[in-house]
Amino acid sequence: MASNMFVVPQTRGTVLCCKCGISMAPNPANMCVTCLRSEVDITEGLRKHVTIMHCPECDSYLQPPRTWIKAQLESKELLTFCVKRLETDLKKVRLVNAEFIWTEPHSKRLKVKLKVQKEVLNGAILEQSYVVEYVQQDHMCESCTRIQANPDQWVASVQLRQRVTHRRTFFYLEQLILKHDAAAHAIKIKQMDQGIDFFFANRSHAVKFVEFLGKVSPTKSRHDKQLVSHDPKNNSYNYKYTFSVEISPICREDLICLPPRVATSLGNLGPLVICTKVTNNIALLDPLTLRQCFLDTEQYWRHSFKSLLGSRQLVEYDVFNIEVVSPEYNVGGSKYVIADAEVARVSDYGKLFYIRTHLGHILKPGDRALGYDLYGANSNDIELDKYKGLVLPEAILIKKSYEEKRQKKRGKPRPWKLKSLDMEVDESRGRANEQKMDSEYEEFLRDLEENPELRFNLSLYRNKDYQPSEMVSVSDGDDLPSVPLEELLADLELSEQEDGEDSMRE
């Protein structure tokens, strides 16, 4: 078997087409393409005119029986949709290519050129292209009809409330909702006193939102429905559903006196605790023993309690002396050091307090700290009374104060910014409220700067208006905590010039 056998090169001869007699290369049908085309039309029986429904409001096309597909003119999605409408036809032939032929945008006609292949006669495959014309009929889709009929109509509402005097929780929740896009289906969002109302067009959207809230904060919810209309003929009922969600009044940095039952169930946690973190669990830290406990949502609501002193009641203290008493402990991810401190209130330097604090790791003599003035406070708490013989510390320090350094930076814009939800504000409040809201928001932003774990769940965006100052900042050992630039996401801009930067992950 010689592998280098001489093989005669074979050239294909030509034959005459059996119909028209022109010279051509032989093919299975032995007819030239023109004659074959005149014999057989493979597009016979395929539809050339199709009607499609188009919604002028939302620019979408109906795919029967009920789906509406949003597509731009001459886009890939529209081409896929058009080809799908011809599916039954295209089962008989093989589709090779499809493309749009330009039509006037307002002519309500779409033209698609399809190239198909089919086997004819004895094995010859014939390829032919033909044009299908789609007539566009205007027909509003159900959602647009509903919106047109009554734009304010809601089917389900979620009333979110927290019985506290500040709105810190709602600022934080707003950012969380934006990050997870949980209120995407809300048709209206209204800001109320002590809470926010969300309105949905669908009960299941409201249920999903309530579940989302349950995952990110300790909530208690109940639901009700109200009959709107009733069709006796086919026994269908239209309801309006209301969900009432209450968030627990315990917030971060609150001082709490635990009721005796709760304290014993948590293993005799000292009745005075600080709340360090609130998600769907509440983290409580005993500042004197550095014990941390978690309260589940259910556990909390079983024996609910209020906080003794809130962040509004924080007072500034000057630290004169710090003596570290214990080594550094790592409690739930944060480090604490117990220290004895000599402090005095900034407003009253006359009285010195010797207290134990858990902030030994960051406080140094000469620092300012924020804490609760138990010496001067007049607590009217039932729980406190239940403890006989409890010695209250005179002050409990909560966090370090950067107020002086903030004075220097006052008025300068931050390098980062936050987005906000589109909320309707209740106009019945006065001017004073607005100022209060602004200062609370400012405090919230400061909180974000100081706490990296708080930022963890949110999306911060780069502020285009911010220019870093030309002056070389005098580094004075203890710099103001700020958000490192790497954590910021560049805002996605959809400008005309298409120079949008994609959002980068940290």
Added chain:
Amino acid sequence: MATRLQFENSCEVGVFSKLTNAYCLVAIGGSENFYSAFESELADVIPVVKTSISGTRIIGRLCAGNKNGLLVPHNTTDQELQHLRNSLPDQVVVQRIDEKLSALGNCIACNDHVALTHTDLDKETEEIITDVLGVEVFRQTIAGNILVGSYCAFSNRGGLVHPHTSVEDLDELSTLLQVPLVAGTINRGSEVIAAGMTVNDWTAFCGSDTTATELSVIESVFKLREAQPTAIVDEMRKSLIDSYV
């Protein structure tokens, strides 16, 4: 002259008939139309014989012959053999051969001088062919097909082969057969040439589906336009190789 006809609504004329320069065999059909078509053309010149071979009507594909002889397969009955011997002229030798490939019409294509055969034909059969038909035998394929008897039809003046035959093959066959050959189709693009038509030196019969183009090709390659029965007397071997490109 080329004639178009049908055998019982089938255009495969070459299956149901065998035409040579000395005789013509025709299958027994329901109506006499097929036979009368042949008779009207050939009656005065050569005998037209109605027959069957091994009880079938596909006689064109079962037997092979030329003016010198006729070869029939082993399953031909004795009566048929006798009938053939009686009806055909005396100089035609009718021989029954024992060959595994019994469709001799598909395996052997011949004219009065040369024969092309199936590549797997027996050695003895080849010798019998040489003796009985008085031809030179070549084992060949046509466009890769071994059934040479089906895919080509040639007479002493020209030949028509399978349309997919390459130019080199065409040249080679032409040299062997010493007649001009052309690649073409019959019966509206059918590639099975010998099944669709039957030909001798002065006349041809094609299926009725044959288009005008195909008919003109046949008439020109087999030189039927000016052919008269008397012209066969002077046989000339053309050494010219002529093919349509």
